[in-house]
Amino acid sequence: MATVLVIDDSAEMRRMLLRMLDSAGHHPYAAADGVEGVALYSLYRPDLVITDILMPNKEGIETIRELRRISPTVKILAISGSGGYGGPNYLAAARELGADEVLTKPVRAVEFYAVVNRLLGVALATKET
Numbered sequence: 001m002a003t004v005l006v007i008d009d010s011a012e013m014r015r016m017l018l019r020m021l022d023s024a025g026h027h028p029y030a031a032a033d034g035v036e037g038v039a040l041y042s043l044y045r046p047d048l049v050i051t052d053i054l055m056p057n058k059e060g061i062e063t064i065r066e067l068r069r070i071s072p073t074v075k076i077l078a079i080s081g082s083g084g085y086g087g088p089n090y091l092a093a094a095r096e097l098g099a100d101e102v103l104t105k106p107v108r109a110v111e112f113y114a115v116v117n118r119l120l121g122v123a124l125a126t127k128e129t
Contacts, residue, residue, distance in 0.1 A: 001025040002120045003044055007037035007063060008052040008079075013105070017050060020112060026120075034058025038066050045071070048119055051099075053080035053090040061090070061097055068098040075119040081105035 004026050006017045014030045021028040029044055031037035034051070035058045041049060049067060053060035064076055078094035081104070091102040101115045 001027065002048060003027045003029070003046040004048045004050065004116070004120075005029050005031065005037060005040055005044065005046040006050045007031045007034060007055070007060070008050075009033055009055040010052070013052070017107070017112075020109065021116070024113065024116070026116075034060065034063030034066070037063055038070070041067060041070065041074075046074075048075045048077065048116065050077045050079060050116075053078055053094055061093055064094060064098045075100050077115060077119060078102045079105055079107060 001024070004021050006014055006021070006028055008014050008017070009032055018028045018030055029040055029046065031040050033055045037051065051060045051063050060078055060080070064078065067074055067076060076099045078091060078099035079102070080090050091104065095102050100119055103111060103115060
């Protein structure tokens with residue numbers, strides 16, 4: 001299937017997403033922050049990057065912007081627990097700055113699989129042309 005990179009500072013969230021992706025037949029890799037994530041992106045060139053927004057060292061918005069500079073066509077899914085309820089809406093900013101899709105934590109499996117399948121369908125179709 002597809003290669004997917006998960007970038008999240010929460011070990012529990014990384015494990016959960018890796019299990020979900022693996023059970024769907026994908027080849028997932030994981031990074032604990034944006035610095036490690038960009039390095040792994042350069043090494044593996046995954047079809048999809050799933051990134052948290054609020055992380056130490058290099059947060060998600062900065063990571064998205066750097067990934068877009070490296071590869072303008074990579075599919076990016078941004079996830080965050082901060083949905084803008086009375087505070088900054090990081091997911092809206094992520095979408096404006098290059099995320100193809102956004103999801104709010106906690107991630108619901110049905111919605112997650114639907115978004116991943118949609119993004120990978122586009123990414124894999126683009127690779128074949």
